[in-house]
Each structure stands twice: as C-alpha cells, then as structure tokens.
Amino acid sequence: MRNALHWCLCIEHRLLRRPVFLVILLLIPALVLALNASTKQGSGVVTIALCPADAVSESVTDALLMEESAFRFLRCENADAARRMVAEGTADTAWIFSAETGAALRDSYRGAYAPAVTVVEREGNVFLQLAREKLYAALYPQLSRALFSEFLSDEAGTALSEAELEAWYRHVETNEEIIAFEGAESLRQAGYLRAPVRGLLSILLILAGLSGAALLETDREAGRLVWASPKSGLALRIAYTLLPMLDTALAVWLALGLAGLSASWLREALLLLLLTLGGAGFCALVGGLCRAPERIGMAALLLTVAMLALCPVFLNLHGFRWLSVLLPPDLYLRSVADGAKTPWLALYAAAAWALTWLAERLLRKRA
Amino acid sequence: MRMDNERPGLPAYLYLRGKLAIRLLVPALCVTALLLLALGLLGFAASRDRRGDEARVRVSMGVVYNDGDRYLSMGLYALETMDRSRLALELVQLDEAEAASRLRQGTLDAYLVIPDGFVEALFAGETRPLRYVTDAAAGLGATLTDELVRAVARLLLETENAIYGAQSYAAERLDGVDPYALGDRLTRVYLNSILDRDGLYVTETLGVGEGLDFFHYYLCALIVLFLLLWGLLAAPLFARESLAPRRALAAAGFGALRQLVCEYLVYTLLLLCCYMLTMGLLLLAARLPALRELLPERPARLAVYALRAVVPALVFAAMQLLFHELSAGSVGALLLQFLAAAAMAFVSGCFYPSSALPTGMQTLGRLLPTGAGMAYLAAPSAASLGLLAFWLLLCLALLWLLRRRRLEGGAA
Numbered sequence: 001m002r003n004a005l006h007w008c009l010c011i012e013h014r015l016l017r018r019p020v021f022l023v024i025l026l027l028i029p030a031l032v033l034a035l036n037a038s039t040k041q042g043s044g045v046v047t048i049a050l051c052p053a054d055a056v057s058e059s060v061t062d063a064l065l066m067e068e069s070a071f072r073f074l075r076c077e078n079a080d081a082a083r084r085m086v087a088e089g090t091a092d093t094a095w096i097f098s099a100e101t102g103a104a105l106r107d108s109y110r111g112a113y114a115p116a117v118t119v120v121e122r123e124g125n126v127f128l129q130l131a132r133e134k135l136y137a138a139l140y141p142q143l144s145r146a147l148f149s150e151f152l153s154d155e156a157g158t159a160l161s162e163a164e165l166e167a168w169y170r171h172v173e174t175n176e177e178i179i180a181f182e183g184a185e186s187l188r189q190a191g192y193l194r195a196p197v198r199g200l201l202s203i204l205l206i207l208a209g210l211s212g213a214a215l216l217e218t219d220r221e222a223g224r225l226v227w228a229s230p231k232s233g234l235a236l237r238i239a240y241t242l243l244p245m246l247d248t249a250l251a252v253w254l255a256l257g258l259a260g261l262s263a264s265w266l267r268e269a270l271l272l273l274l275l276t277l278g279g280a281g282f283c284a285l286v287g288g289l290c291r292a293p294e295r296i297g298m299a300a301l302l303l304t305v306a307m308l309a310l311c312p313v314f315l316n317l318h319g320f321r322w323l324s325v326l327l328p329p330d331l332y333l334r335s336v337a338d339g340a341k342t343p344w345l346a347l348y349a350a351a352a353w354a355l356t357w358l359a360e361r362l363l364r365k366r367a
Numbered sequence: 368m369r370m371d372n373e374r375p376g377l378p379a380y381l382y383l384r385g386k387l388a389i390r391l392l393v394p395a396l397c398v399t400a401l402l403l404l405a406l407g408l409l410g411f412a413a414s415r416d417r418r419g420d421e422a423r424v425r426v427s428m429g430v431v432y433n434d435g436d437r438y439l440s441m442g443l444y445a446l447e448t449m450d451r452s453r454l455a456l457e458l459v460q461l462d463e464a465e466a467a468s469r470l471r472q473g474t475l476d477a478y479l480v481i482p483d484g485f486v487e488a489l490f491a492g493e494t495r496p497l498r499y500v501t502d503a504a505a506g507l508g509a510t511l512t513d514e515l516v517r518a519v520a521r522l523l524l525e526t527e528n529a530i531y532g533a534q535s536y537a538a539e540r541l542d543g544v545d546p547y548a549l550g551d552r553l554t555r556v557y558l559n560s561i562l563d564r565d566g567l568y569v570t571e572t573l574g575v576g577e578g579l580d581f582f583h584y585y586l587c588a589l590i591v592l593f594l595l596l597w598g599l600l601a602a603p604l605f606a607r608e609s610l611a612p613r614r615a616l617a618a619a620g621f622g623a624l625r626q627l628v629c630e631y632l633v634y635t636l637l638l639l640c641c642y643m644l645t646m647g648l649l650l651l652a653a654r655l656p657a658l659r660e661l662l663p664e665r666p667a668r669l670a671v672y673a674l675r676a677v678v679p680a681l682v683f684a685a686m687q688l689l690f691h692e693l694s695a696g697s698v699g700a701l702l703l704q705f706l707a708a709a710a711m712a713f714v715s716g717c718f719y720p721s722s723a724l725p726t727g728m729q730t731l732g733r734l735l736p737t738g739a740g741m742a743y744l745a746a747p748s749a750a751s752l753g754l755l756a757f758w759l760l761l762c763l764a765l766l767w768l769l770r771r772r773r774l775e776g777g778a779a
C-alpha cells in the first residue's frame with residue numbers, strides 16, 4: 001500500500017512539475033468561461049436579417065429583436081444591404097417586408113395573396129425551412145387580428161373600430177401556458193453554443209487517461225520502471241491513467257461549475273468521479289492492448305473521432321447506440337441528462353476495471 | 368550518425384528523422400484506413416437506416432395522442448400529407464413509452480403528448496396543456512424543434528383568442544347567430560390561412576455565390592478537422608523525445624534551425640502522406656455507385672479541395688510541431704493538441720456554421736489559422752494566403768526560439 005502511494009506521489013509530482021500540464025489545467029476553466037462570456041453576445045442557429053418597411057413590419061421586427069430565440073435577428077437599413085449580407089454569408093437569410101405588409105395580411109382573408117415578405121436565401125436547407133415557420137409565427141399575431149377584423153366585419157355587416165376589435169379580440173384572453181416543456185429548460189439554459197462544452201471536456205478527460213497510458217509505455221521503453229515489481233503491472237497502469245484524469249477532472253469540475261453548466265456541484269462531482277473511474281479503466285485497457293506510444297496515439301485519434309461522431313456531443317446519430325455505449329462519455333452525457341442512468345455509469349466503471357484486470361492477466365500469461 | 372570527427376550533415380539528420388517518421392507511418396496509414404472504413408460503414412448503415420431523401424434531412428418529432436380523436440387524426444394527416452412542414456419535420460405517431468424510449472435512443476429529437484379530449488376542451492374554452500418532452504443532451508435538432516413548438520404554441524394561443532372573441536361577440540351582439548357555428552366558420556378561415564401560409568411570402572434564392580452551400584462548407588470543415596486532429600496521432604512519438612541527442616547535435620554544429628528544418632520537412636511529409644491517402648481513397652469511393660448518394664459531388668471538384676488543403680496543411684504541421692515542442696511529454700502533448708484543435712475548430716466554425724457564432728467569435732475565428740484555412744479552402748484569396756503565411760512564419764519562428772532556448776539549457 002505504501003509502495004503504491006509512493007508511486008502515485010512520484011507520478012503526480014512528475015505531472016505537476018510540467019508547466020504545460022498546469023497551464024492546460026488552468027486553460028480548461030479559462031476557455032469555458034471565455035466561451036460563456038462570448039455567448040452573451042447575440043448568436044443564433046440561423047442569422048436572419050430583417051428589413052421592415054411599414055408600421056406592421058416594424059412591430060413584427062421589434063418583437064423578433066426582443067425575443068429570446070435560437071435564431072439571431074439583425075435589423076437592416078434597406079433591402080440591398082439585406083441581400084448583400086446573405087450573398088456575403090453574414091446572414092443565412094433575409095426577410096424583406098413589403099411596404100404594404102398590413103394590407104397584404106388583411107387581403108389574405110379573401111384569398112388574395114400578395115407576398116408580405118420576400119425571403120432571400122443562398123440555398124435551401126432544413127434550418128431555413130424551419131426559420132420560415134418562425135416567420136409565419138412572427139406574423140401570426142398581426143395576421144390573426146387582420147383575419148378576425150375582416151371576419152367580424154363580414155359577419156356584422158359593418159366595419160368595427162380598431163379599439164372595439166382589440167377589445168373583442170382580448171375579450172376571453174388565454175394567457176395560460178398551452179404547452180408544458182419538459183427537459184427543454186436545461187437545453188435552453190445551456191444554449192446550443194454551450195451545449196457541446198460538457199461533451200468536449202469529457203473527451204479531453206479520456207485523452208488525459210490515454211496520455212497517461214502513453215507516458216507509462218514511454219517510461220517502460222526508457223527503462224524507468226525496472227525498479228517496479230513485475231506484479232504491480234495493473235496497479236501501475238491504473239495509477240498512470242487515473243492520476244492525470246483526476247487532475248483534469250478537477251479542472252473540468254471547476255470549469256462546469258463556474259460557467260453555470262452544472263445543476264449541482266455535488267452531483268457534478270459524483271458524475272465526473274464515475275466518468276474518471278470508468279475512463280481510467282477504459283484507457284488502461286486501451287493502453288494494455290496497444291503497448292506502444294505510437295499505437296496509443298493512433299488509438300487516441302480513432303477514439304477522439306469516434307467520441308465526437310457517436311457520443312451526443314454535437315450529433316445524436318440514430319442507430320449507433322450499441323457502439324457509442326462502449327465509449328465512456330456516452331453514458332456520462334446521458335447520465336447528466338437523465339439521473340436514472342447514473343447506476344449504469346457506475347456499472348460501466350466496474351466492467352471497465354474488471355476487463356482491464358482480465359486483459360492484464362492474459363497478457364502477463366502470454367508474456 | 369557520426370559526430371565525433373565530422374560535422375553531422377543535413378541529409379543524415381533528415382534520414383534519422385525519416386526513420387522515426389516511418390515508425391509512425393504504418394500506424395498512421397492504418398488509422399487512416401480504419402477511419403475511412405468506419406466512415407464508409409457509418410455512411411452505409413446510415414443510408415440503409417433512412418427511408419429516403421426527405422427523411423434524411425428532417426427533424427423527427429413524436430406525437431402521442433389518442434387514435435380515436437377524429438379532429439387530431441385529420442389535422443396530423445393534413446400536416447403529413449399536405450403541409451409543406453413535412454419537408455423539414457417528420458411526425459411519428461406512437462405511444463408515450465415508445466416515444467420516451469426512442470428519445471433516449473436518439474431516434475427522435477423530441478415528442479409531444481396531446482391529452483385526451485384536447486380539441487373538445489379547446490372548443491369548450493378550456494386549455495389542457497400539451498406536454499413537449501425533449502432530451503437535454505440532444506443537439507441542434509432539439510433546439511430547432513423547441514423553437515418550432517414555441518411557434519405552434521403562439522399560433523394556438525392567438526387562434527384561441529380570436530375564436531373565443533368572435534363567439535363572445537356573436538353571443539352578445541349578433542341576434543340569431545349561433546356562436547359555436549360562427550366559431551367553426553372562423554376556425555376554417557384560420558385553418559385555410561395556416562395551410563396557405565406559403566402565399567404570404569416569396570422566396571428568392573441567390574445561389575451559392577461567394578459563400579458555400581452546406582455540403583461544401585462541411586467538406587472544408589472536415590478537411591480542416593482531419594488536419595487538426597492528426598496532431599493527436601503524432602503526439603506520443605514526437606513530444607516525448609529527449610533533448611540530449613539534440614544538444615549533442617547542436618554542440619557538433621548542427622544548430623536549432625537546421626534541426627527544425629529537417630523535423631518540419633519530415634513531419635509535413637508524413638501529414639501530407641496520410642492526408643493524400645485519405646483524399647485519394649475518398650475520391651475513389653466517390654466513384655462507387657453505393658456512395659454516390661453520400662458524396663453528391665463530382666470527383667474532380669473534390670480533388671480541387673483536396674489539393675487546396677496542402678497549403679493549410681503546411682501551417683498546421685508547423686503549429687502541431689510547436690505544440691509538441693511546448694509540451695515536451697505525451698501527457699501535455701495529447702491534451703494540448705486536443706484542446707487547441709477543439710477550441711480553434713469551434714471558433715472557426717468547423718462544428719457549427721460560423722454564421723451561428725457570436726460576432727466577436729466569428730472575427731476571432733477568421734483570424735486564426737483554422738479560419739484562414741477554411742477561407743482558403745472555400746475560395747483561395749490573397750488575404751487568406753497572406754494570413755496563412757503569417758501563421759506559418761510565426762509558428763516556425765516561435766519553434767526556432769523555443770528550440771534554441773531549450774538547447775542552450777534554458778528549459779528541459
């Protein structure tokens with residue numbers, strides 16, 4: 001036990017003696033906080049240039065600019081500027097309102113559709129199609145009032161005043177929440193820009209473990225471990241992968257907490273600890289199978305690409321769960337979203353350690 | 368290499384570095400082949416998994432409701448068959464347990480639970496809230512459905528206000544008019560308006576022009592990402608080298624500059640070798656009928672991007688060597704390579720389109736080597752080339768200063 005502690009202290013001392021490692025640990029919260037600060041500037045999945053031309057479109061524009069949305073809205077001086085923004089790629093689409101937007105909305109009641117808006121795009125895609133639904137929703141309060149006004153005037157046989165119409169429109173005003181959102185709150189709190197941060201940090205944590213495994217092989221090749229007992233192979237492998245991961249996990253924990261990305265410091269610590277334990281087992285297994293620094297580098301690249309593509313960091317690929325569940329960040333990210341998955345993460349850690357132990361025994365027998 | 372009696376030459380050191388690189392070349396080529404194989408399998412599985420062109424690009428949303436509800440069934444049928452939202456949104460009818468399970472598996476972006484008697488309650492002036500459930504771990508798809516559902520909620524609220532207002536008006540002011548019949552008529556007006564909503568705007572498509580469409584944008588982003596992440600592969604071998612032989616070389620007159628020239632040449636050749644192999648295989652794959660759907664681009668056009676990427680690769684090689692030099696150990700090297708690659712790729716729009724980033728981040732991203740590389744790949748210009756040249760010189764100069772300092776014994 002004292003021997004193991006001594007080895008751990010030696011490894012930790014070597015790690016912390018490297019200024020670059022310390023700088024990286026400090027960089028993790030610094031970069032996350034910088035990203036956090038920059039997301040306070042306006043950003044959106046789709047950037048939309050708005051060019052109002054009459055009172056109705058001005059009020060629609062003002063409402064859109066005030067709204068919290070996944071789309072980013074920018075006001076433009078004129079239609080040419082809006083088109084230029086789209087052509088240059090500064091905006092994904094431009095909504096150029098007609099000078100007769102109000103009249104166009106009213107006329108739609110009689111089926112006489114004169115376009116109220118010109119939508120300018122470089123190309124069509126799903127995001128822009130969904131943005132057009134947003135355009136309709138933005139116009140809808142004005143359109144609904146226009147339809148209501150025309151309909152009641154037809155029914156009553158006389159035109160009603162604006163004030164009267166507004167009073168009847170709001171006569172039985174429904175302000176209740178018509179849709180209860182579940183799970184969307186944390187999605188909105190994280191925002192799409194901050195959403196992948198946790199996933200990227202979990203990949204970084206796994207890379208810390210793999211780099212520890214590479215360090216072990218480097219030390220073996222350099223003959224630095226000749227003093228270690230031949231029976232301590234597994235303990236050394238675990239220590240080499242676990243210690244850099246623990247240091248990195250501490251920096252990740254601070255980064256997530258300071259950036260307001262964790263619901264609770266304690267729960268975050270528990271999840272990160274489980275990821276570290278599971279990840280250490282996983283990296284020790286990979287290191288044990290590779291047994292050479294260049295092969296670990298190869299595995300690091302492959303695993304990074306696999307984790308970026310298969311774990312829910314940026315994408316949620318359909319149909320690859322059987323593969324992604326083998327990667328430690330997958331269960332961690334799903335446990336963050338759904339607490340019921342936490343025991344699975346613990347089970348994953350236990351299975352990874354058991355497999356590492358088994359692999360080490362088999363490899364020692366072969367050697 | 369002999370160092371006792373004669374000065375070590377550039378070719379000799381180049382040969383030694385080449386031998387080290389060859390040690391990495393085989394695993395590097397294996398990784399490249401494995402990555403391509405994985406990519407092919409992923410693409411093949413994905414194309415088999417999907418039911419057609421439309422489903423491939425749509426956001427999937429589950430709808431949980433009682434089959435017996437005539438109004439809802441009609442409404443959803445109309446949405447799925449007549450409404451143009453079907454091009455962007457796939458609606459899947461299922462029960463709540465299945466919806467929750469598919470949300471967990473990631474085959475749905477979100478689901479909506481419509482309570483029994485929802486439509487009747489609406490007609491009676493009651494609101495029975497719908498439940499919209501999404502997975503907080505999901506990405507852009509969930510963000511977009513969230514936005515869409517909020518838009519639908521606004522439509523429902525405004526429509527409710529209008530119908531109740533009209534019914535109240537009929538009840539109080541219009542003798543002999545049945546308020547419910549009037550409400551039904553107004554509902555039809557609103558439904559027609561919603562289904563004909565395309566008429567409210569006209570779409571003008573400028574074409575790709577100076578910018579890039581999604582396919583080409585992400586092709587450039589993937590090339591940049593590949594070149595960036597390649598540094599991970601080289602990290603354990605290049606970052607662990609002892610300084611002792613280099614100091615001995617320096618003492619024998621083979622200084623920092625000449626060492627770096629050899630190292631940079633070998634490293635760049637290795638990177639380009641792997642990159643060219645990847646692109647070559649990709650170009651071959653693009654000719655296969657089975658992959659034509661995944662790579663909807665003529666091989667000649669892909670080859671243009673492949674060749675353009677050589678210029679950014681020269682800069683990324685220098686940058687990666689600088690990170691290896693800075694880290695001086697496999698732990699720092701892997702972490703630094705990934706942290707730098709992820710941060711620069713994020714800011715330069717390799718993950719999200721750059722127009723989706725905040726303005727300050729966009730400006731920063733354009734100035735970074737990754738941003739300049741993306742710009743050069745998209746459309747080579749003097750500005751992007753100048754910026755890449757600046758980064759190349761800066762990285763090489765820093766590399767030289769650092770190596771000189773280390774050789775002189777300033778740092779281990």
